Amino acid sequence: MLQIGTLFHLVLLTGLSAPHLATAGSLHWSQRPFEERLEHAKRLLRESPLIDGHNDVPMDIRSVVNNRLEDFPFDQNLTEIEPWASRTSCPTDLPRLRAGLLGGQFWSAYVPCSSQYKNAATQTLEQIDVIHRLVKKYPDDLQFVDKADDILAAHANGKIASMIGVEGGHSMDASLGILRTFYDAGVRYMTLTHMCNTPWGDNSEMEDTPEFEGLTPWGENVIKEMNRLGMFVDLAHVSAQTMRDALDASVAPVIFSHSNARTVHDVHRNVPDDVLRRMPENGGVVMVNFVPFYLTDDYSSASISHVVEHINYIRDLIGEDHVGIGSDFNGIPFTPIGLEDVSKFPYLFAELLLDEERWNDESLKKLAGLNLIRAFKKMEEVRDSLSGVTPVEEPIPRDDVIDHLDCVNEWPAPKPE
Numbered sequence: 001m002l003q004i005g006t007l008f009h010l011v012l013l014t015g016l017s018a019p020h021l022a023t024a025g026s027l028h029w030s031q032r033p034f035e036e037r038l039e040h041a042k043r044l045l046r047e048s049p050l051i052d053g054h055n056d057v058p059m060d061i062r063s064v065v066n067n068r069l070e071d072f073p074f075d076q077n078l079t080e081i082e083p084w085a086s087r088t089s090c091p092t093d094l095p096r097l098r099a100g101l102l103g104g105q106f107w108s109a110y111v112p113c114s115s116q117y118k119n120a121a122t123q124t125l126e127q128i129d130v131i132h133r134l135v136k137k138y139p140d141d142l143q144f145v146d147k148a149d150d151i152l153a154a155h156a157n158g159k160i161a162s163m164i165g166v167e168g169g170h171s172m173d174a175s176l177g178i179l180r181t182f183y184d185a186g187v188r189y190m191t192l193t194h195m196c197n198t199p200w201g202d203n204s205e206m207e208d209t210p211e212f213e214g215l216t217p218w219g220e221n222v223i224k225e226m227n228r229l230g231m232f233v234d235l236a237h238v239s240a241q242t243m244r245d246a247l248d249a250s251v252a253p254v255i256f257s258h259s260n261a262r263t264v265h266d267v268h269r270n271v272p273d274d275v276l277r278r279m280p281e282n283g284g285v286v287m288v289n290f291v292p293f294y295l296t297d298d299y300s301s302a303s304i305s306h307v308v309e310h311i312n313y314i315r316d317l318i319g320e321d322h323v324g325i326g327s328d329f330n331g332i333p334f335t336p337i338g339l340e341d342v343s344k345f346p347y348l349f350a351e352l353l354l355d356e357e358r359w360n361d362e363s364l365k366k367l368a369g370l371n372l373i374r375a376f377k378k379m380e381e382v383r384d385s386l387s388g389v390t391p392v393e394e395p396i397p398r399d400d401v402i403d404h405l406d407c408v409n410e411w412p413a414p415k416p417e
């Protein structure tokens, strides 16, 4: 059934006078024009922020223009400007973010696994730097945010709340000092692995041939330190056993910044049901991505309806409080039909509006961003409750990094005899 807010909106939209209310109100979304539904979806995203868990624009800025922002006109429609226009996928710029009504973004500080044991930490700090510089360059559109409450404040202020997530534990060089420095630089999630194992945890690519059976004991220290700092543990990309171990170790809500449901599409990158079922108790959020390979077998036909299928599956299994959106735009070579770029976010909500059995205005706002904000606040409460706890000072065990001692700096060289 329609909500009061919907009726009110319909009156605004169509200019219907009060006597027509009952007739108009009895119509289902499916009986009304698409444009009306899209307008309603946009209205929801104006009222309450849409927060995307993962966007790889900073990776493109590095790979295409070597982090030179003067060569990256983010305030222009990049589909009309080379070299961006010729890329197979160029889905993000400020005009289209505005058209898509994005309210908050975790910008990804990602560096490739090939930099592990080399210059991963240096490159990651450069990606954090380029995100800060991007936000400062466009103050009319972007606002840097590192607290849950500031997301709503930025949205109310007409700005896109801009947050930082580090994608992959290899970025911290097995050093809790680097992890703490990331936090001080504004990082509010770290994905425990990308597509390589760290010396303390297994990733999803090697799930069938695990090196550690999940997290090592020192990996649990990483979780402990992230809880103490107030940085989300992100379980996208990790193996199922690493997910379980992290859920055992974490006293704060975790997120999946961009992950789908394994029962809907059976690939290791997606989240199995037993892990999904633990989210209500944990308080975290699974943010569904738009990656064709993780949506369906027939990935060239991946579309908005596959995204809806993953969202609905997770909602039906664990409830509307634990699902969100983490597109992975700019991290994917091509995009699903109907979700070609960031301007299309409202189309996803317009699609979900059709499903009045499952979704109403209130639950769509939770999906859009309120779930993430709730988890963020809870994580901050846990951080505050741990304020008397001292930082973890135990370095990674020497044997865990024996082949890489020259690169893992927390371990001093043994004293010469």
Ligand SMILES: *[C@@H]1O[C@H](CO)[C@@H](O)[C@H](O)[C@H]1NC(C)=O
Pocket (backbone or CB within 6 Å): 077, 079, 080, 095, 096, 099, 343
């Ligand atoms: C960006 O440019 C493309 C191609 O000209 C156009 O279809 C699209 O509507 C533009 N988007 C915005 C938000 O200006």
